[in-house]
Amino acid sequence: MSGFTDQAGRPVIAITGSGVVSSLGNGKKDNWARLTNGESGIHAIKRFPSDHLRTTMAGTVDFMTPVDAGSTALTFALAEAAAVEAIAESGFKIGDFGGPLFLAAPPVELEWWQRLDLDGDGGENGVNEPGYERILHAARNRAHEEFFRSAQFATIGSKLRERLGTRGLPITLSTACASGATAIQLGVEAIRRGETERVIAVATDGSVTAEALVRFSLLSALSTQNEAPEKASKPFSKDRDGFVMAEGAAAFVMESLESARARGATVLGILEGCGECADDFHRTRSKPDGSPAIAAVRAALDDAGVSTDDIDYVNAHGTSTPENDKMEYLSLSAVFGEKMKSVPISSNKSMIGHTLTAAGAIEAVFSLMTIRSGTLPPTINHVTPDPAIELDVVPNTKRDATVNRVLSNSFGFGGQNTCLVIAAEPA
Amino acid sequence: MKAPVANDVVITGIGLVSSLGEGADANWKALTNFAGPVLERERFAPYTVHPLPEVDWSQQIAKRDQRQMEAWQRIGTYAAGLALEDAGIKDDEALCASMDMIVAAGGGERDTAVDTMILNRIADGVPDREVLINEVLTTELRPTLFLAQLSNLLAGNISIVHKVTGSSRTFMGEEGAGISALQTTIARIRSGQSTHALVGGAYNAEHPDMLLGYELGHHLHRDAWMPVWQRDRCEGGGVITGSGGVFLVLESRARAERRGVPVYALLGNVAADQGPLDATKTHHRLSQMADEADIGSVDVIISAASGSHARTSAERSFLSDNLTDIPFRGISTATGHLRDAQFPLAVAVAALALRHGSTPAPFDPEIERPAERAPTSVGVIALGYNAGEGMVRVSRAEGDGS
Numbered sequence: 160m161s162g163f164t165d166q167a168g169r170p171v172i173a174i175t176g177s178g179v180v181s182s183l184g185n186g187k188k189d190n191w192a193r194l195t196n197g198e199s200g201i202h203a204i205k206r207f208p209s210d211h212l213r214t215t216m217a218g219t220v221d222f223m224t225p226v227d228a229g230s231t232a233l234t235f236a237l238a239e240a241a242a243v244e245a246i247a248e249s250g251f252k253i254g255d256f257g258g259p260l261f262l263a264a265p266p267v268e269l270e271w272w273q274r275l276d277l278d279g280d281g282g283e284n285g286v287n288e289p290g291y292e293r294i295l296h297a298a299r300n301r302a303h304e305e306f307f308r309s310a311q312f313a314t315i316g317s318k319l320r321e322r323l324g325t326r327g328l329p330i331t332l333s334t335a336c337a338s339g340a341t342a343i344q345l346g347v348e349a350i351r352r353g354e355t356e357r358v359i360a361v362a363t364d365g366s367v368t369a370e371a372l373v374r375f376s377l378l379s380a381l382s383t384q385n386e387a388p389e390k391a392s393k394p395f396s397k398d399r400d401g402f403v404m405a406e407g408a409a410a411f412v413m414e415s416l417e418s419a420r421a422r423g424a425t426v427l428g429i430l431e432g433c434g435e436c437a438d439d440f441h442r443t444r445s446k447p448d449g450s451p452a453i454a455a456v457r458a459a460l461d462d463a464g465v466s467t468d469d470i471d472y473v474n475a476h477g478t479s480t481p482e483n484d485k486m487e488y489l490s491l492s493a494v495f496g497e498k499m500k501s502v503p504i505s506s507n508k509s510m511i512g513h514t515l516t517a518a519g520a521i522e523a524v525f526s527l528m529t530i531r532s533g534t535l536p537p538t539i540n541h542v543t544p545d546p547a548i549e550l551d552v553v554p555n556t557k558r559d560a561t562v563n564r565v566l567s568n569s570f571g572f573g574g575q576n577t578c579l580v581i582a583a584e585p586a
Numbered sequence: 587m588k589a590p591v592a593n594d595v596v597i598t599g600i601g602l603v604s605s606l607g608e609g610a611d612a613n614w615k616a617l618t619n620f621a622g623p624v625l626e627r628e629r630f631a632p633y634t635v636h637p638l639p640e641v642d643w644s645q646q647i648a649k650r651d652q653r654q655m656e657a658w659q660r661i662g663t664y665a666a667g668l669a670l671e672d673a674g675i676k677d678d679e680a681l682c683a684s685m686d687m688i689v690a691a692g693g694g695e696r697d698t699a700v701d702t703m704i705l706n707r708i709a710d711g712v713p714d715r716e717v718l719i720n721e722v723l724t725t726e727l728r729p730t731l732f733l734a735q736l737s738n739l740l741a742g743n744i745s746i747v748h749k750v751t752g753s754s755r756t757f758m759g760e761e762g763a764g765i766s767a768l769q770t771t772i773a774r775i776r777s778g779q780s781t782h783a784l785v786g787g788a789y790n791a792e793h794p795d796m797l798l799g800y801e802l803g804h805h806l807h808r809d810a811w812m813p814v815w816q817r818d819r820c821e822g823g824g825v826i827t828g829s830g831g832v833f834l835v836l837e838s839r840a841r842a843e844r845r846g847v848p849v850y851a852l853l854g855n856v857a858a859d860q861g862p863l864d865a866t867k868t869h870h871r872l873s874q875m876a877d878e879a880d881i882g883s884v885d886v887i888i889s890a891a892s893g894s895h896a897r898t899s900a901e902r903s904f905l906s907d908n909l910t911d912i913p914f915r916g917i918s919t920a921t922g923h924l925r926d927a928q929f930p931l932a933v934a935v936a937a938l939a940l941r942h943g944s945t946p947a948p949f950d951p952e953i954e955r956p957a958e959r960a961p962t963s964v965g966v967i968a969l970g971y972n973a974g975e976g977m978v979r980v981s982r983a984e985g986d987g988s
Contacts, residue, residue: 211720266693266737266758269798271704271719278705289705291698291794298801299808299822307803312692312737313759313973320860328858328974330766331759333691333737341755345770352777369716373723374732437687437754439745442654442733451751572733573742575754 162585163417165431166464169351172430173419174581176251176359176412178244179524180237181511182218182405186244191528193510195557197539199389200511201403207369214381216388217367218405218512224365229270231309233365235318237408237517238262242323242361245410250424251357253323258355258414260325261345262316263338263362265516269310270368277303315363325359335571336476337435338362339409339519340579344433346413356418362520363408372404378443380480392513393540394477394506395484395552402478405512409520426584428527431564432463438574445486445570452490452576456566459578460494465564467495470502470580472535472560474526474567475552477506478513483570488548503560505538505553519569519577526565526581535560592840595775596983597850597937599673599835601665601786604921604931605636605828609668614938617946620920625811626792632808632821633801635791636828636922651747656695656734657829659743662788662927665831666744669784673835674847682749686780687741688771689756690763690787690926694735696795700726740788750784761890762860762974763787764929769856769976771836776855781841786833787927800825805894805971813950814893814916815902824893825971828922832930834937839983850937851964854879854979863973865900871975872904872967879977881965886945886957887914890932890968892923897969905967912965913957919949929968929976936964936980 165171179186182200183193193200200218206226209215223236246253269277274294281293284300297303308314316329334341339362346358375381382401384391392403411430419426436454440446460466476487492499507525508514514521529535534557541554564582569575602609605624606616626637643652643660646667652660670676675685704722712718733739738756745751757763757770767785774780790796800806800823808822817824842849857875861867876882887909891898905914917932924931939945939961948954963981968974 208716210717211724268693275708275715289709290702295794295798295801298798302804303802310799311760311972313762316759317973328762328766328860330757333756333758335738348779352773369720370723373727377727377729378732435753437745437751439749439751442739442742573738574745575738
């Protein structure tokens with residue numbers, strides 16, 4: 160084993176650039192200041208009317224695109240900002256990155272304003288009955304290139320490819336709320352296979368719409384504590400009642416440590432390991448014994464070649480749903496044993512909400528910043544701890560700590576479980 | 587011919603549902619005796635689609651699970667079950683639990699009744715459209731419909747129904763999703779990151795919202811049906827879609843040999859790219875990919891061409907300029923375009939041709955030529971109707987005894 164290969168003889172993966180946007184701001188500096196200060200980005204929704212909705216708050220990002228630009232435009236703008244920040248930091252050239260793109264992006268479809276626009280168009284063209292026939296009539300009678308692009312799943316990846324100058328066919332992926340972690344994992348695997356010296360992994364989500372809120376509400380997944388939006392996301396608290404939808408994006412530039420050293424790049428940290436395991440129990444609930452999440456945590460530790468003793472801090476998935484937080488506690492306790500009580504663990508979602516597709520990557524960036532700054536971001540809104548969850552959740556206030564290695568968890572609907580191990584640059 | 591290597595990637599299972607029938611054998615029979623496509627011309631006029639055949643879902647999916655899915659997920663979960671069965675893995679709990687999976691997917695079906703209700707009420711006049719939409723969606727949407735629409739829930743359903751849980755990843759992006767899914771799966775197995783995997787996708791063409799996705803860009807063919815190579819002088823954009831699902835079981839040669847199962851074919855690495863759509867640059871990319879995927883000397887090409895005018899004509903020029911003497915078959919003529927599952931479909935047909943040692947007679951005798959010899963290697967080419975390109979060489983796996 161040389162310094163450039165890991166315990167399994169594979170290239171060590173250096174993180175040399177990172178970028179983030181969330182409801183707390185654009186860029187790492189603002190995000191980290193506000194996150195460690197325990198500020199919440201959750202607010203009452205202003206982008207669209209929330210009448211009739213059971214949940215009327217979210218962590219929307221309202222400062223990137225005009226209100227009427229639509230989800231696809233926002234999702235792209237978020238991805239672009241995070242990716243540009245990451246590439247700029249890495250020292251590679253924006254517009255000529257030269258490595259593959261792994262993009263976690265939310266599923267797309269036409270939005271209601273677009274359907275109404277088409278239906279109105281069809282009506283003016285002499286089709287009397289509102290509905291899909293009229294919409295299709297409108298579609299074939301006039302070109303709708305922008306609408307077309309906004310509803311193609313490949314669009315955001317294609318636009319990013321052009322903007323960043325990535326190589327090959329971009330991979331766009333979804334593993335629900337684990338997507339961001341999966342994008343990073345795919346990048347790690349590509350470097351380990353020796354296909355490329357560098358990759359950019361981006362995860363983005365600008366998909367908070369009324370329909371999306373209704374859909375999650377119908378599954379009883381969202382908090383309805385609308386009176387005080389900034390207090391609604393309370394992972395690991397007894398009175399938690401669901402997650403808060405949110406938007407954001409994050410990106411990592413990763414490369415082989417050898418390549419990073421050769422070009423004199425600053426190594427921000429090491430992406431040591433990734434682990435995953437699918438759950439076959441239920442579409443939204445986890446297997447009661449937590450075995451898939453346990454397997455994913457263990458797989459990540461094994462992949463990194465480390466043990467639970469080596470983990471200084473856990474960046475929780477911590478969604479603030481009754482189910483997730485209980486299962487996450489159960490799974491971590493099974494892997495770490497008694498010791499879990501003394502390993503600090505906090506949930507960024509208490510401040511930025513659940514950024515869904517982007518969450519795994521945003522939290523990986525925050526994990527890296529935790530290591531680099533020696534500051535544990537808090538779990539805010541921790542007023543009434545859940546007595547069934549015995550964890551040190553870094554309640555309410557940030558804490559100084561020496562952190563060499565972080566475990567970051569991502570779990571999602573459809574049985575998705577992906578965990579990452581991120582470590583400090585080797586001495 | 588290169589000597590067999592333990593980490594060679596081979597196909598050991600094919601699950602296939604298309605308008606031509608259910609199962610790999612039925613589809614192969616229909617392709618080798620191709621007399622014309624199965625079409626639905628009325629329901630979505632002026633658009634033609636290749637409809638789903640009669641399928642007894644209960645053969646692969648328990649009733650309670652069927653109720654949680656719409657057509658797209660059912661087709662995919664069914665085809666995945668067929669592939670696992672074909673590979674002899676279906677009832678092997680340990681093999682399924684350690685099996686990796688990449689699914690190529692778009693989104694699921696919307697509730698057209700609810701959408702139409704909203705459009706009608708808004709057309710009648712309401713003070714605030716957005717408030718009305720909130721009200722109707724909140725009261726009318728079925729709670730579980732969202733799970734039938736989420737892109738990664740086809741994979742989720744396959745985990746639940748077939749217990750495939752080693753890993754679960756969903757790739758998106760129309761044809762590119764299917765191309766990348768195979769590319770990544772093959773690369774992972776060849777490098778030892780994975781030993782066996784399920785890869786594929788499904789598409790339900792019989793839904794107005796799915797047609798709309800293409801038609802906003804004027805991609806759909808609107809004239810009488812024509813073979814995929816002959817649509818450029820017709821009304822519309824050239825794409826005729828088809829319902830169907832395709833899953834493949836891939837594994838390392840070493841594992842397949844250890845299991846003692848027959849091998850359909852050996853897979854090369856997938857070459858994939860994307861870029862500007864102008865003729866010169868497209869031609870340049872395709873030439874490079876053909877070199878990279880080593881398909882210059884194959885016996886036959888299975889083309890995933892969509893019929894989309896500009897893209898299909900770019901592919902025709904490439905075939906006639908660069909692969910001049912190689913016969914080709916446009917699979918969409920027979921099955922329609924399966925979008926995310928289109929590249930896996932073409933790979934499945936290539937594998938079947940190798941297993942049976944024959945190339946189907948031309949689907950379009952005006953354009954396609956008969957093949958002169960039994961194929962030992964097949965090139966698969968896919969140009970996405972809007973973006974994305976992929977190629978792969980599929981060849982006879984020597985020493986497989988098949």
